[in-house]
Amino acid sequence: MSSDTEQSQPDLTDASEPAFGRVSRTKDVAFRWLTFAAALLGIVALAALLANVLVDALAVTDPEYGSWLDWQFLTSPPSFSDPFAAGFFPAIVGSIALMIVIAVITFPLGVGAAIYLEEYANDGYLTRFIQLNIANLAGVPSVVYGLLGLGLFVSLLNLGFGTLLVAGFTISLLILPIVIISAQEAIRSVPDSQRQASYGMGATKWQTIRNVVLPRSMPGILTGTILALGRAIGETAPLIMIGAPTAVFGTPNSLFSKITAMPMQIFTWADRPEMEFQYGVVAAGAVTLLVVLLTINSIAILIRNRYQQRT
Amino acid sequence: MTQDAMTSPEAEQTDEQRTGTGPTPGTDGLADRTAESEAETVVDRTIIEARDLDVYYGDDQALQGIDMEIPEKQVTALIGPSGCGKSTFLRSINRMNDLIDIARVEGDLYFRGKNVYDEDVDPVALRRKIGMVFQSPNPFPKSIRENVAYGLKVQGKDENVDEKVRTALERAALLDEVEDQLDESGLDLSGGQQQRLCIARAIAPDPEVILMDEPASALDPVATSKIEDLIEDLSEEYTVVIVTHNMQQAARISDKTAVFLTGGELVEFDDTNKIFENPENDRVEDYITGKFG
Amino acid sequence: MTQDAMTSPEAEQTDEQRTGTGPTPGTDGLADRTAESEAETVVDRTIIEARDLDVYYGDDQALQGIDMEIPEKQVTALIGPSGCGKSTFLRSINRMNDLIDIARVEGDLYFRGKNVYDEDVDPVALRRKIGMVFQSPNPFPKSIRENVAYGLKVQGKDENVDEKVRTALERAALLDEVEDQLDESGLDLSGGQQQRLCIARAIAPDPEVILMDEPASALDPVATSKIEDLIEDLSEEYTVVIVTHNMQQAARISDKTAVFLTGGELVEFDDTNKIFENPENDRVEDYITGKFG
Amino acid sequence: MSAPDLTGDGARTTRGAAFKALFALCAALSILTTIAIVATLLYDAVDFFAAVSPLEFFTGTEWTPANEVYGVWPLISGTLIITFGSAVIALPIGLLTAIYLSEYASERRRAFLKPALEVLAGVPTVVYGYFALVYVTPALDAIVPIGTFNALSASIMVGIMIIPMVSSISEDAMSAVPDSLRRASYGLGATKFTVSTSVVVPAALSGILSSYILALSRAIGETMIVAIAAGQTPRLIDLTDPAGMFLGSIQTMTAAMVQIGASDVIGQSTEYKSLFAVGLTLFVITFAMNLFSEWVASRYREVYR
Amino acid sequence: VGTLSGESREVNIAGSSTVFPVTSVVASEFREERDDVTISISRTGTGGGFSNFFCPGMTDINNASREIADVEVEQCGGNDITPIEFTVATDALTVVVNPEADWIDCVTVEELSQIWQADGAERWSEVRDEWPDEEIQRFGADTTSGTFDYFDEAILGEDGTHTTDYHATERDRTIVQGVQGNEFAIGYFGFAYYDENPDEIKALGIDDGNGCVKPSLETAKKGEYTPLSRSLYIYVAQESLERSAVRDFVEFYLEQTSTDLVNEVGYVPMTEDERDENLAELDDAIEEVTAE
Ligand SMILES: Nc1ncnc2c1ncn2[C@@H]1O[C@H](COP(=O)(O)OP(=O)(O)OP(=O)(O)O)[C@@H](O)[C@H]1O
Numbered sequence A: 001m002s003s004d005t006e007q008s009q010p011d012l013t014d015a016s017e018p019a020f021g022r023v024s025r026t027k028d029v030a031f032r033w034l035t036f037a038a039a040l041l042g043i044v045a046l047a048a049l050l051a052n053v054l055v056d057a058l059a060v061t062d063p064e065y066g067s068w069l070d071w072q073f074l075t076s077p078p079s080f081s082d083p084f085a086a087g088f089f090p091a092i093v094g095s096i097a098l099m100i101v102i103a104v105i106t107f108p109l110g111v112g113a114a115i116y117l118e119e120y121a122n123d124g125y126l127t128r129f130i131q132l133n134i135a136n137l138a139g140v141p142s143v144v145y146g147l148l149g150l151g152l153f154v155s156l157l158n159l160g161f162g163t164l165l166v167a168g169f170t171i172s173l174l175i176l177p178i179v180i181i182s183a184q185e186a187i188r189s190v191p192d193s194q195r196q197a198s199y200g201m202g203a204t205k206w207q208t209i210r211n212v213v214l215p216r217s218m219p220g221i222l223t224g225t226i227l228a229l230g231r232a233i234g235e236t237a238p239l240i241m242i243g244a245p246t247a248v249f250g251t252p253n254s255l256f257s258k259i260t261a262m263p264m265q266i267f268t269w270a271d272r273p274e275m276e277f278q279y280g281v282v283a284a285g286a287v288t289l290l291v292v293l294l295t296i297n298s299i300a301i302l303i304r305n306r307y308q309q310r311t
Numbered sequence B, C: 001m002t003q004d005a006m007t008s009p010e011a012e013q014t015d016e017q018r019t020g021t022g023p024t025p026g027t028d029g030l031a032d033r034t035a036e037s038e039a040e041t042v043v044d045r046t047i048i049e050a051r052d053l054d055v056y057y058g059d060d061q062a063l064q065g066i067d068m069e070i071p072e073k074q075v076t077a078l079i080g081p082s083g084c085g086k087s088t089f090l091r092s093i094n095r096m097n098d099l100i101d102i103a104r105v106e107g108d109l110y111f112r113g114k115n116v117y118d119e120d121v122d123p124v125a126l127r128r129k130i131g132m133v134f135q136s137p138n139p140f141p142k143s144i145r146e147n148v149a150y151g152l153k154v155q156g157k158d159e160n161v162d163e164k165v166r167t168a169l170e171r172a173a174l175l176d177e178v179e180d181q182l183d184e185s186g187l188d189l190s191g192g193q194q195q196r197l198c199i200a201r202a203i204a205p206d207p208e209v210i211l212m213d214e215p216a217s218a219l220d221p222v223a224t225s226k227i228e229d230l231i232e233d234l235s236e237e238y239t240v241v242i243v244t245h246n247m248q249q250a251a252r253i254s255d256k257t258a259v260f261l262t263g264g265e266l267v268e269f270d271d272t273n274k275i276f277e278n279p280e281n282d283r284v285e286d287y288i289t290g291k292f293g
Numbered sequence D: 001m002s003a004p005d006l007t008g009d010g011a012r013t014t015r016g017a018a019f020k021a022l023f024a025l026c027a028a029l030s031i032l033t034t035i036a037i038v039a040t041l042l043y044d045a046v047d048f049f050a051a052v053s054p055l056e057f058f059t060g061t062e063w064t065p066a067n068e069v070y071g072v073w074p075l076i077s078g079t080l081i082i083t084f085g086s087a088v089i090a091l092p093i094g095l096l097t098a099i100y101l102s103e104y105a106s107e108r109r110r111a112f113l114k115p116a117l118e119v120l121a122g123v124p125t126v127v128y129g130y131f132a133l134v135y136v137t138p139a140l141d142a143i144v145p146i147g148t149f150n151a152l153s154a155s156i157m158v159g160i161m162i163i164p165m166v167s168s169i170s171e172d173a174m175s176a177v178p179d180s181l182r183r184a185s186y187g188l189g190a191t192k193f194t195v196s197t198s199v200v201v202p203a204a205l206s207g208i209l210s211s212y213i214l215a216l217s218r219a220i221g222e223t224m225i226v227a228i229a230a231g232q233t234p235r236l237i238d239l240t241d242p243a244g245m246f247l248g249s250i251q252t253m254t255a256a257m258v259q260i261g262a263s264d265v266i267g268q269s270t271e272y273k274s275l276f277a278v279g280l281t282l283f284v285i286t287f288a289m290n291l292f293s294e295w296v297a298s299r300y301r302e303v304y305r
Numbered sequence E: 001v002g003t004l005s006g007e008s009r010e011v012n013i014a015g016s017s018t019v020f021p022v023t024s025v026v027a028s029e030f031r032e033e034r035d036d037v038t039i040s041i042s043r044t045g046t047g048g049g050f051s052n053f054f055c056p057g058m059t060d061i062n063n064a065s066r067e068i069a070d071v072e073v074e075q076c077g078g079n080d081i082t083p084i085e086f087t088v089a090t091d092a093l094t095v096v097v098n099p100e101a102d103w104i105d106c107v108t109v110e111e112l113s114q115i116w117q118a119d120g121a122e123r124w125s126e127v128r129d130e131w132p133d134e135e136i137q138r139f140g141a142d143t144t145s146g147t148f149d150y151f152d153e154a155i156l157g158e159d160g161t162h163t164t165d166y167h168a169t170e171r172d173r174t175i176v177q178g179v180q181g182n183e184f185a186i187g188y189f190g191f192a193y194y195d196e197n198p199d200e201i202k203a204l205g206i207d208d209g210n211g212c213v214k215p216s217l218e219t220a221k222k223g224e225y226t227p228l229s230r231s232l233y234i235y236v237a238q239e240s241l242e243r244s245a246v247r248d249f250v251e252f253y254l255e256q257t258s259t260d261l262v263n264e265v266g267y268v269p270m271t272e273d274e275r276d277e278n279l280a281e282l283d284d285a286i287e288e289v290t291a292e
């Protein structure tokens, strides 16, 4: 300090006195760019791959083929020998049927469990155990759920390999933890003052849940469920494990029909020898699946945004 | 529950000497007012009575041996510094403390002579008799009509809902302002209107007591004065128990005032004029004159 | 920046009449103290000077045309009711407001004659000269040693770190208490110790000014008095600017006091004794006697 | 004074209890699921271990079901290679991404980047597998001679897939670091770089660690990418030939499960049962990691909430 | 499960990946006429199909690239399943290498067995001196497949055992890709998979003592491509023929076996006489079950 004494004369006459020095920002700037590049890397890589697959699916570089992704592709049965005749119809129908079954199973169960954990359970050991267990289940590999489906639903309960019901049950168990966790978050976001108001009016717990908590958290619950369904329609490994067939011609007509689904169909096409399958049909299937997924996610985001505007 | 507290309330009433219930020397405006209407109503009939009431949150005691008698169809104000347990006491009247996991109540609280902490009391039924209004307005994200009708709906009072909704809004001095927008969201109202909406919601199912926890603290002066007028009107039909941190407000609107001090004690409970003009307890005097709090 | 403020500060210094910088009639203890040490230091040499300083948060103005000269090696207290802009002013001295996206500063603030809002000023370099201590103790989740050494490390003052750490702890009156646990976490200390640790951390790199924003408000009375003693000691070597909402504290520890009032005005700035004994401004008098705030 | 009737309405109470029981049942289902997973896996795994000694299974270095040789190490090796490879990509990139999002990005950039990263995590893994096989591998082949099925391109794809997991959990942890610590650092004349690296990252370390463990667990359990792109050749790690390890075909635990599952589903053979033994191993590893990550994460939550 | 209403209009098939393309083409054609029938085909390999699906009664038809084994007949019998065999095409099992491997065009059966033998050759130069001193990369059929069994028997014979040091897969595409990706790779699979990719991989001629014969539909038809040409079959559960959907499908299938459909897939079709024989056999079987 003492060495500063001369300098520290309030030299008010010279406005151009040097500043207090500069601290080098080289690292700062470099690091900023580094982190920014890192943040973009995955996204850019994915964008490049998506561009590739889109170019292939639309046959942009080989216009003589015509786009692989066309009406015929969406409405025809699959083919495993003629890429030009190959279609995605049974897979699309299978995926939709599967999604309906999964939604019907997971929505009530997931919301029920979330209601219990948020509204009824007290913060005891059991609750914390259940909570921890749900978090863990969310991280169990999907192929293990496939084994569960195989061992429990196919072998033990004999519900048939590769059927709509078994696939629905198996993938439901897989996404249930995700549905529960997101429903819990939605329920937790309902302000306590709303519950207090309802209880203060002499409402029972169930009346409070039904009239106050659920209406208010429903957009959040729906968003979470739809996103989880998005995850569900992309799952392949569980379908393989429960013996979903390689090819299906026709549409499922009961819960016990054997089904295929979009990712499964992509997987089985991917090993056709012809290059047209590799770079055409499979690409078209992948693009279709991604478009469906994107649509689902957009719906979820739309719901979320509308809901956020209201509160 | 202590054995003592198990004796019936009336028996105790004569046995026990209680702070601030002795005869008050100074005559006050309130006594005048009640005297005027003596012909119709029984003066100072007790509707709620606490006997040696303790409330704990986990290991922390928030209320210590509260004894208090709240008279029917009057406004009773609870005042005291922050954290002294006013809200806790209010919530123990309609058992809203049940909703707090760690809260535990010991001692007795009688509503019309019935201990609300008896085994056979259903808190839901209790709360239908004792309505509640909260600190910040908390209307449901529903229409104004649905907000007011909510209590009627959950309590199964399904006839003449529309009429009852209008009456409640009228009594809450809100009808004129919202008559044309009953089907619009309650959230679109101003803060003061929202709070009156909450009051309308609370009175629509016609409870006997209305508990209010700092109902005007989130409001501007104009809205506050509307709420204060309303509270005075309400006391003609309802028993009102109100928590406030605003001493002027307590002095303006209440008939009786209870002063809680830090630690969860009820230090003095008496006619409002007595408390503000001539408190018995020095700490109450200090508090009222703003020496602390 | 207004055109006015662009004129050089000296010009203004003579042109402008400023609140509270006129000669003070009453002699006070502080003046005595500085008189005693006159031989070594220049009395009341200005180190920080605000000229028509406005600060906005978005469209809200938090400070209005502040003019103030803060003397070197003294304790200057900033007092005023909540929300009047004390913290804002403090943060504008070392440009911590830069970190708030919506904050915008107009006017000039000179540190040793250099406008810290000039283009060529690097706020990071500025902050190395002007240390800061915050309202609630915020030690890093690191060892005590690392906490104190942090500023040294960041500023590249790498020699004799251990010695400097001990000196800083010593000056912050903490060394005795923590000597044996320098490698334990700073979070394990008591609140008062944590705050002294933060002070040690601020003085370790040897800044010229130390800004303190209500450094004792989160502490108990014992810890507070330790901090107060410490501040008095620090002013022998450092310029201290302290925000406090505790008027007694300001009176006890500061040489100069600036009173801000709601709206972000600096209403009076003078020797502390003058302010507390004989303020010029009626609103200041009201505030100091507790009529509001 | 007549005492008011405050007794409960019986039907109302019963209904309340019924709803509670119903919802409790839903919550209990999650525990049943865990029990079912363990039971199904154990049921057939026990049979398997009757035929193949656990010692042989857990210490064996050769996996050739055709010859009834079941040593799980080659599969674990394959899984480790993929996990390592994807970690090298995802852990640093995910962390840097989290730092960018939490410390540098403007609100607008965040509003774009976060959902974009979510998309990364949402792409079906079968599509990633396909990408790896038909786009990444040929691209890599142009640089180094590489097998059609190789651990490298699968690792890259798995790495890209788990970036969002690392970045989002790490960012949560960084956002939980109180601003007062940042202010303290800026107040001492620190630059943003210093604040990020010397205050925010160390303070968020347990959250970052937790994200790492969770992401690795995800990589270990990833199935389709490796089944499609990494090949079906069970190989023991060869530390003397690190390049070969990545450039050649391997087989992970999950890929082995798909291989068996896709060909030999309902049989009662030892090979079929080996599916459950491998599944059990995988389940135990990932479950332990998830638990550990929860535990680590709960520590940072304790500190700042 | 079988009693459920939807089931009767379904035909469930599992088995050989070699036969899979034929069956799927037929199924696709069949659906053009009968869109009320849903057909599902699982590609599990011949053996997997028999032991896991067909004999336990879970499928109606099993695709097979070899004849049913005795143990499998027993297993089926135990479950009251009566398999009926129909030959549907002839295949030339094709051995392929990388097109850049210009040092090799033809192998002898002896050399092949050296390559695929357990504890056999590790490097090409061990098989023939002028071949490169490089490690052999093997891609082959999984043990559950009929292709594996046939190759094992035809090349390695009774005494030899198939090596386990190879990339085993039920997915023939994987073999194509694997061989395509490595100059020193070798693989084998059904002719159809080669036929589709003649530029990406190179088929080797096989010398069974009578000079080098390249695999092709002609050489297979003429019986010159030995020992790797073989018949492809479907096995139908006689019990499933009670259901009209299965009956109609099998009848349609057998009618198609002598058409270009099989040719296009890459196999040798049946002659019309053989086809008629099959149809007659089917009629008998149907009569037997419907008579009851
Ligand atoms: N839900 C709760 N859990 C734990 N402690 C609580 C809870 N609610 C209140 N307390 C504690 O009980 C004591 C009394 O709180 P209460 O809210 O009744 O005070 P109050 O007089 O209403 O204060 P205020 O004027 O701030 O509202 C306080 O010490 C408070 O911290």
Ligand SMILES: Nc1ncnc2c1ncn2[C@@H]1O[C@H](COP(=O)(O)OP(=O)(O)OP(=O)(O)O)[C@@H](O)[C@H]1O
Pocket: C057, C062, C080, C081, C082, C083, C084, C085, C086, C087, C088, C089, C100, C102, C245
């Ligand atoms: N980060 C911010 N964003 C927006 N407005 C702010 C911000 N910080 C302060 N303000 C506003 O600026 C005004 C002055 O705030 P400031 O914190 O400087 O007051 P203060 O005198 O320090 O009050 P207190 O004693 O409560 O700390 C207030 O109206 C406050 O709401």
Ligand SMILES: [Mg+2]
Pocket: B086, B087, B088, B213
């Ligand atoms: Mg309160």
Ligand SMILES: [Mg+2]
Pocket: C086, C087, C088, C213
């Ligand atoms: Mg402040």
Ligand SMILES: O=P([O-])([O-])[O-]
Pocket: E015, E016, E017, E018, E019, E044, E045, E046, E047, E064, E065, E141, E144, E145, E146, E147, E148
């Ligand atoms: O699938 P396969 O034809 O080899 O049994």
